[in-house]
Amino acid sequence: MKFEITHETSYLFSSEVFLEPHYFRFYPRQNSYLEVQDFSMYIAPSPKGQKQILDDESNTVVFCWFEGMTESLTITTKSIIENKPFNPFDFILYPQSFNEMPFKYDETQKKSLYFTLEKQDISKALSDYGKDILKASENNTIQFLSQFTKQLHKDFSIEYREVGSPMSPDETFILKKGSCRDLAWLQINVLRHLGAAARFVSGYYYFDMEVPAFELHAWTEVFLPGTGWLGLDPSHGILTGNTHFPIASSAHYENTMPVSGGIRGSANSKLITELTIKKI
Incomplete structure (x- = not known):
């Protein structure tokens, strides 16, 4: 297509x-x-x-x-x-230790992923929100990432905001609403606190709608050995597919403008x- x-x-x-x-x-x-x-x-x-x-x-x-x-x-x-055609679940994680979170990257990976592992302070409430989902997923990496993405879509209202940087993760968490970039930045920072390398992606997303009204979109990518960078779209509660068209990705959102x-x-x-x- x-x-x-x-x-x-x-x-x-x-x-x-x-x-x-x-x-x-x-x-x-x-x-x-x-x-x-x-x-x-x-x-x-x-x-x-x-x-x-x-x-x-x-x-x-x-x-x-x-x-x-x-x-x-x-x-x-x-x-x-x-x-x-693309199946976002068509992969395995290797080494097998990455099937359970939290996991540890080897020293070489830590160096190359350094900035995507860099944490910013988040509240205990937000940290616990991620940890509770991880516990409910029995620490299974793919179950957690899928459920975390779905839960953000369920718990937060999406609003359109054409300009401006993402809100802080805690501000988005308190308001329980935000733009696609707000939810992505929240998810990225929770993942980093759980030891996963995560980065910000900007691009386009196509889906059928009665009255087309598209806008620049943002989502998350997390690095998993065996699959590489896996896309997560918390605004829609899904893993990214073949109608997500990425433009730029970075450890920090400013470098994707x-x-x-x-x-x-x-x-x-x-x-x-x-x-x-x-x-x-």
């Missing part, structure tokens, strides 16, 4: 500004069941120069620099992606986005 994804992002400034160098993260990540067959990016104003690079976490990034003044910045991308860069000037800005995903 093929999908066409068109994503337009516009910043409108209240007065002219100078655009500092910018990083754009819109290129979908390929894997064994997702093939990017075509990708195009249109940027206005046209950059003085641009270069496609891999960042330090192997995400494809378009780095651009500009000249002159402008009252707007628009990035329009179009991706054609073909997916293949689709647009990052500064301006010179004192203008206010307004963000307008439009995203369409359709089968072709």
Whole structure:
């Protein structure tokens, strides 16, 4: 099955500004069941120069620099992606010790996974929330990850918030509601406190709906030897499948933002986005 994804992002400034160098993260990540067959990016104003690079976490990034003044910045991308059948449960964990949590990575893995194991403080209540689900899952790794993801979907209300960083895990836990990025960041931090390497993923998610209204999506990936990075979508209570289209992943959400860069000037800005995903 093929999908066409068109994503337009516009910043409108209240007065002219100078655009500092910018990083754009819109290129979908390929894997064994997702093939990017075509990708195009249109940027206005046209950059003085641009270069496609891999960042330090192997995400494809378009780095651009500009000249002159402008009252707007628009990035329009179009991706054609073909997916293949995919069973997210078609794997084994190896060594077998990883079938039970908490587990321990070997020393080499600890070094390469260092930042995805980095903890931030969370409350005892939130820590106990994760531990209670782990206990109910009899410490079975896959049962726990699946149930934890389902439980977040059940216990929290999802709300749309177009801009802003994720709330702190404890704030989301207290409110019992949040955006997709809030739930992902909560899940990531609970997993890290249980000794599992976890990272933040931004991308697109397609599912059938009567009135299509898509938006940039966020979810979690956890590293399990034998399967690699396993995707968990707490907003929908599922493991990620072949209609989750990842763009960028990082130990920290700031490094997955689709647009990052500064301006010179004192203008206010307004963000307008439009995203369409359709089968072709």
